[in-house]
Amino acid sequence: MQKIYLDYNGSTPLAHEVVDVMKPLLNDYFGNPSALHWAGKPVKELLHKARVQVAELISCSSREIIFTSGGSEANNQALKGFYFKNSKKGNHIITSKIEHPSILNPCKFLEQVGAKVTYVGVDQYGRVSPEEIEKAITKETILITIMHSNNEVGTLQPIMEIGEIAKRYGIAFHSDASQSVGKVPINVNDLGVDLLTIAGHKLYAPKGIGALYIRTGIELEPLIHGASHEYGLRAGTENTLLAVGLGKACEISREYLSHNQLKDLTNDLWLELKKEFGVNVVLNGHIEERLPNTLNVSFVNKVGQDILNAIPNLAASTGSACHAGSIELSPVLKEMKVPEHIGIGAIRFSLGRNTTKNEIDQVMKWLKILESAKNVNS
Structure with a gap:
């Protein structure tokens, strides 16, 4: 039977x-x-070319890009590196409650060494309020870190508005754009960010490679000390193989940013689900301000993992964690105040360049068969 991958x-x-x-x-x-x-020498040239390719995708200088082992390291470098270098200016950081663990856990670590962190909530769509960010600012605030888009529900954050606030108060601004780069246009100057995270395996590059944009003038403490690789910020001989892969992935991503195929397929899937399940299927996240490939829906009074277990040839994910027969609602959906009977039925369908209309139709057939079988058994 056909296997379908919707976990991009x-x-x-x-x-x-x-x-x-x-x-x-x-x-x-x-x-x-x-x-x-x-x-x-030729390897150094290939590494430089890769750095230029990454920089061109987000409209910055190649000297503002350092390669990392992935998004998690880039996030850690941004938060810990900035705090350790700038904590004499202040010790307050602002973030959101729905950030990736590679943001939340470094923040918790920094709290152990003297940082004060404000965790701002989100609305029912998973969107941060710029006004709440501004209210949280104190004279000790040195860094704001807000994800560009949520990996679970796909909601895009008002990064440009937050960037304007950060600039007005003279506060550094970091955004984890791991899920966004390559899916939507990113221009670091338009967004007003000083630090931005890229993860290779989210945009058709290898796992184990990522990048951190560091605006000229922003100073970070290295996490790995040694020789002067990566402008002195990451010691160790560069992984040119993976960096070249990331560079090429960034180059070809520019060609896809103007295409609407993914957005159209994602919308088709949502319309088909609404047509088939009506009020028994609910969209999680913002209806418009979300990644073009991401559709997080809840099947009301169902368990998302049970649905996926019944369709083993479909690769998708849930936002819930199952532990010894109990079901724990996703922290993101909790913060969005999604009721438990809805939230536990969440499934994230994330489409990619290889997704076809035939695959979407097949997924709908599987869901219809599953629903019919349950109705017969009941």
Whole structure:
């Protein structure tokens, strides 16, 4: 039976162009990019090209990009690095309650070493209020960190408005854009961010590679001390193989940003679900201000994981955690005040470049068959 993958927010497959550009580095380009001889120089050039490709996708200078092992490291570098370098100016950080664990857990760690963190709530759509961010600012506030989009429900945050507030108060602003880069246009200057996180495996690059944008003038303390790699911010010989893959993925992503295919397919799926299940299916997240590929829906009075277990050839995810027969509502849906009988039925369908209309139709057939079987049994 056909297997269908609708968990692109979890991870994407490698784009074939990415695979092609990485292959030569497995054999021919093996030198250390820091070496000055014939084996090192071409590798250094490839690394520089990759940095330029990443920078061009978000409209910044290549010197403002450092490579990391992924989104989690980039987030840790942004938060811990900024705090340790700038805590003499103040010790207050503002974030939201629905951030990724790679933001929330570093914040909890920093609280143990003297930081004060304000966790701002969200509305029913999972959206942060810029007014609440401004209210939380104190004379000790040195950093605001708000995700560009929520990985679970896809809601886009008002980053530009928050950026204007941060600039007005002279506060550094970081955004975790792991789920957004490559899906929606990102311009760091338009957004007003000083730090921005990129995760490779969310945009058809390999796992184990990411990047952090650091606006010129922003100072961070390195997390890994050693030699002067990555402008002195990340010691260790660069992983050129994966960096080249990320660079190519960023380059080809620019070609997809103007396409509406993903948005149309996602909307088609939502319309089909509403047509089939009516009031028994509910959208989680903002109806318009969300990622074009992300559809988080709840099947009312159902358990999302039970539905996915009954359709083993469908790869999708839930926002709930199951522990020894009990079901724990997603922290994101909790913060959105989604009722438990709705929230436990949540399923996130995240589409990708390889998703087809035929696959959407097949998913609907599976859901209809499952629903019919339950009606017969009841």
